[in-house]
Amino acid sequence: MMDARVKPAHDGSELMQKQSVFHSPLLAFLLLVPQVSIVLIFFYWPALQAVWQSFLLQDAFGLSTSFVWFENYADLLSQPEYFNAIVRTFVFSAAIAGSSLSFALLLAVMADKPIRGAGIYRTLLIWPYAVAPAVAGVLWVFMLHPSLGVLARGLRNMGIDWNPLLNGDHAVILIVLAAAWKQISYNFLFFLAGLQSIPKSVLEAAAIDGARPMRRFWTVTFPLLTPTIFFLIVVNIVYAFFDTFGIIDAMTGGGPAKATETLVYKVYLDGLLGGNLGSSAAQSVMLMIIVIGLTAIQFRYVERKVTY
Amino acid sequence: MVEEQGIRRLVAHLILWIGIAVVAFPVYLAIVASTQEASLIANGQMSLLPGGHFLENYYKTIFVGTSGSTREPVGVMLLNSLIMALTIALGKIAISILSAYAIVYFRFPFRMWIFWMIFMTLMLPVEVRIYPTYKIAADLHLLDSYAGLTLPLIASATATLLFRQFFMTVPDELLEASRIDGAGPLRFFWDTLLPLSRTNMAALFVILFIFGWNQYLWPLLITTRDDMQTIVIGIRKMITTSDALTEWPVVMATAVLAMLPPVAVVILMQKLFVRGLVETEK
Numbered sequence: 001m002m003d004a005r006v007k008p009a010h011d012g013s014e015l016m017q018k019q020s021v022f023h024s025p026l027l028a029f030l031l032l033v034p035q036v037s038i039v040l041i042f043f044y045w046p047a048l049q050a051v052w053q054s055f056l057l058q059d060a061f062g063l064s065t066s067f068v069w070f071e072n073y074a075d076l077l078s079q080p081e082y083f084n085a086i087v088r089t090f091v092f093s094a095a096i097a098g099s100s101l102s103f104a105l106l107l108a109v110m111a112d113k114p115i116r117g118a119g120i121y122r123t124l125l126i127w128p129y130a131v132a133p134a135v136a137g138v139l140w141v142f143m144l145h146p147s148l149g150v151l152a153r154g155l156r157n158m159g160i161d162w163n164p165l166l167n168g169d170h171a172v173i174l175i176v177l178a179a180a181w182k183q184i185s186y187n188f189l190f191f192l193a194g195l196q197s198i199p200k201s202v203l204e205a206a207a208i209d210g211a212r213p214m215r216r217f218w219t220v221t222f223p224l225l226t227p228t229i230f231f232l233i234v235v236n237i238v239y240a241f242f243d244t245f246g247i248i249d250a251m252t253g254g255g256p257a258k259a260t261e262t263l264v265y266k267v268y269l270d271g272l273l274g275g276n277l278g279s280s281a282a283q284s285v286m287l288m289i290i291v292i293g294l295t296a297i298q299f300r301y302v303e304r305k306v307t308y
Numbered sequence: 309m310v311e312e313q314g315i316r317r318l319v320a321h322l323i324l325w326i327g328i329a330v331v332a333f334p335v336y337l338a339i340v341a342s343t344q345e346a347s348l349i350a351n352g353q354m355s356l357l358p359g360g361h362f363l364e365n366y367y368k369t370i371f372v373g374t375s376g377s378t379r380e381p382v383g384v385m386l387l388n389s390l391i392m393a394l395t396i397a398l399g400k401i402a403i404s405i406l407s408a409y410a411i412v413y414f415r416f417p418f419r420m421w422i423f424w425m426i427f428m429t430l431m432l433p434v435e436v437r438i439y440p441t442y443k444i445a446a447d448l449h450l451l452d453s454y455a456g457l458t459l460p461l462i463a464s465a466t467a468t469l470l471f472r473q474f475f476m477t478v479p480d481e482l483l484e485a486s487r488i489d490g491a492g493p494l495r496f497f498w499d500t501l502l503p504l505s506r507t508n509m510a511a512l513f514v515i516l517f518i519f520g521w522n523q524y525l526w527p528l529l530i531t532t533r534d535d536m537q538t539i540v541i542g543i544r545k546m547i548t549t550s551d552a553l554t555e556w557p558v559v560m561a562t563a564v565l566a567m568l569p570p571v572a573v574v575i576l577m578q579k580l581f582v583r584g585l586v587e588t589e590k
Contacts, residue, residue, distance in 0.1 A: 018412055020480045022493045025416035032422060035407040035463055042460040043429045046440030053440075107327040110320040117321075123578060124328045129585075130570035131335075132522035132540045135563050138547065139334040142341065142560065148352040150337060184331060189582065213316070242435045246524035250544045264435045268525070271439045280439060287436040295431050 047288065053281035072282040081258075082266075082283075089241060089262040092176065096244070097236035100180035101229070104187030109217065111188075112195040122192065129185040133243055137250030140178035164252070168259025171252045175260055178251065179244050187232055194228030195221070234298045241290065263287060335567065342366070342561035349556040361557065369561040374546055382562050385539040389521055390569070392457050392538055396520030397513050399462040405505065408471035409497055413483070423472075430465045434526055442529050456530045457538075461523065466588045467512055474508050475501070511584035514577050518570045539566040 022028075057068040076082050111121050128136075143151045146163040155162040164170040198221060206220045245264050248254060254261035254269055261269065267283045270276075337356075341349055344359035373381040410416075411423050434441060441460060450456030478501065486496045527538045537545070543562045547554050574581050 018476070018480060018483075020483045020487075022414050024414065024493065027493055028410040028414035028416045028419075031406045031410035031414075034403040035426060035468065036422060038403070038459065038463040039426055039429055041444065042441055043432050043437070043463060044425075046437040046444055047432050049440040049443075050437055103327070103330075107324060110323045110327075113317065113320045115317050115320050121324045121328070123575060125324075125331060126578070126581075127571045127574050128331055130518050130522075130574040131567050132524065132570075134524050134540050134544050135522075135566050136334075138543055138559065138563050139338055141547065142556065143334055143337055148349055148354065148556070150354060150356065153352065181331070181334065184327075186585075189585065193586065242433055245435065246522075246540070249524070249528070250547075267435070267438060284436050284438070284440075288432065291433065291436060292431050 050281045050284040050288070053277055054285045055278075056281075057278050058276075068278070072278040073286075076279055076282050076286070084258070085261055085263050085266045088260075089264075092172070092179075092244065092262055093237045093240035095172075095176045096179045096183065096240040097233055099176065100183040101187050101232060101236060103180070104184045105191050105229075107184070108188050108191035108195055109221075111192055122189075125188050126185045128182055129189075131182060132246060133179070133182060134246035134250040136178050136182045137175075137247040140174060140181070141251050144174055144177075164256075166256055168256055171256060171260050175244065175247055175251055178247050179240065182247075183236060183239055187236070190228055190232055191225070194225050198224045231298070234294060238291075238294055241287075241294075263290075335564075338560045338563045342369075342557055342564055344557055346555050346557050350554075365557045365561050366565075369558050369565065374555050374558050380534045380537060380542065382539060382542065382565060384535055385537050385542040385562075386565060388454075388457075388536060389538040389540065389566075391454055392523065392527070393517050393520035393569075395454065395458040396461050396523070397516035399458060400464040400467050400516050401509055401512055403462060404464045404467035405471050405502075405509070408468050408475055409501065411468075412472055412475040413493070413496075426463070426468050427465050429463060434461070438525070438529065445530060450530065452531055452533045452536045457527055457536075458520075461520070461526060464516075467516070470508060470512065470587055471505065474505060478504060507580075507583075508587075510577075511580045511587065513584075514573055514581045515584035515588050517573055521570045 054072055055067055055069060056065045057071060058065050107125060111118055111125070131139075141149075143149050144155075144162070144164065146152050146165055152162050162170060164174045202220060202224070203216060206216045211219065241262070242264055244262065245268070248260055248262065248265050249268075252260045254265050263283070264287065267280065267287065270283065271280050340356060340358050341354060342365055343362040344354060344365075345361055348354055348359075369381075370383045370386075371381050373379055407422075407426060411419060445451060445456050445460060448456075450459065482500055483496060486500050491499065522540060523538070524540055527541050531537055531541065539562065543559060543566055546559045546562065
């Protein structure tokens with residue numbers, strides 16, 4: 001199952017060519033027109049504009065613009081607010097990836113055992129992938145709503161003054177729970193695939209050597225699973241950075257007092273309020289750099305995996 | 309030893325059932341809430357068992373809508389979501405299979421340039437170019453239109469890569485055989501390549517349908533009119549009014565309706581879904 005994941009960069013230049021091809025450039029260009037025009041109009045042109053605007057500064061009345069090199073970036077990085085958003089985004093990513101990955105790994109290890117009904121378990125665990133992030137947010141808001149939520153009632157009875165509308169930490173927990181919940185199914189599926197690709201003979205050999213199941217897991221299974229774990233960590237970070245937008249917007253709108261304002265949500269809010277075009281563009285470019293970095297890491301990992 | 313194995317299996321079953329309960333509980337609660345009276349929920353006295361207002365609540369949700377913020381009935385939103393999801397999924401598949409065909413089976417100047425240009429869009433998700441893209445859509449008069457909802461999302465690096473990958477494995481003999489039969493490039497594509505790609509297209513469709521249905525940020529920006537809202541956007545607007553006015557049974561019925569199509573696709577087409585997920589996520 002995992003063998004299908006091969007990158008274009010790895011199939012070598014000799015495989016990039018078909019031996020037998022057509023030579024009608026005009027038809028080829030016509031076939032490419034739809035994709036290329038959308039890519040140019042809606043991807044590259046706006047991205048270039050963001051880069052260009054990030055070097056410009058408008059005066060207070062919007063009458064004149066001047067080219068200011070990296071002033072917008074310097075401004076941005078010197079704002080404590082922006083720095084806080086960076087830290088917050090990383091805390092979110094770590095919490096979401098950590099909780100979702102460990103829970104999914106536990107479930108996948110259990111579902112990988114030769115037990116009855118393994119197929120049914122899989123079906124019952126993978127469907128949350130299809131739930132929209134914003135809808136997941138609404139479901140969790142409802143459960144943990146301070147005045148009418150069923151779980152909030154339980155917390156009250158335990159003596160916890162639960163109120164994500166006022167308490168920033170509670171709001172963060174709320175978003176991490178909803179985001180991790182939605183990601184369990186994805187992680188579960190890839191862990192299960194990873195576990196199933198581990199040759200049974202290796203585990204049997206360890207068993208014959210007298211290793212107990214727990215020890216077998218940590219000394220044999222877990223190391224063999226590291227490529228999957230690494231891949232999933234990157235995917236989960238990307239998810240926490242970008243796909244949580246819907247969850248945050250549905251649950252907290254970035255509040256209370258910016259407690260749940262991640263980098264992506266900040267770009268959105270700052271733009272919505274109008275204001276500084278250059279700073280907003282600089283924020284977008286910073287995000288682009290983060291995506292490029294994460295994608296590059298993901299690629300390096302796949303490269304390593306091929307030589308394993 | 310055998311007994312120990314039995315206990316281990318029991319523990320595995322137990323943990324899996326706990327996992328399923330954790331995963332299913334929020335949705336169970338939504339279903340239950342969508343069958344109860346609004347006042348009971350607003351008072352924090354919601355029962356954990358289904359109530360008797362199923363038909364009434366769903367009728368109101370689909371055909372009438374809330375009395376407060378988003379006055380459109382959810383039926384309209386469902387239709388918008390369906391149009392958006394289908395257009396995005398089918399559009400992505402169509403334009404990607406064409407460009408993959410051009411890149412793999414033709415020789416022309418700048419071929420690899422164009423390939424990399426499509427490929428690099430992976431690094432430009434809509435979140436990093438929100439407002440410039442919005443501005444272009446506005447300049448092209450795409451706000452509040454289905455074209456605006458779908459066109460900017462229809463390019464696909466992953467789908468193009470997937471088809472390219474697949475075409476590379478198609479034996480050259482097929483093209484030669486088709487040439488001997490006197491077929492040109494379009495005939496070869498239509499009669500040979502397209503039928504061979506059916507499974508790949510189906511697997512992609514499942515993933516892309518879910519992707520399209522669950523879009524949030526872009527529809528949020530591009531739609532201002534209530535009757536253009538998708539269900540995922542609509543549901544969020546239902547709970548922004550002050551607490552006392554939120555009609556929770558309607559909100560929860562909307563949540564259930566918003567989940568139903570993509571979840572059904574995953575469960576009914578599980579094999580294709582898993583295949584699509586593993587192949588597109590690389």
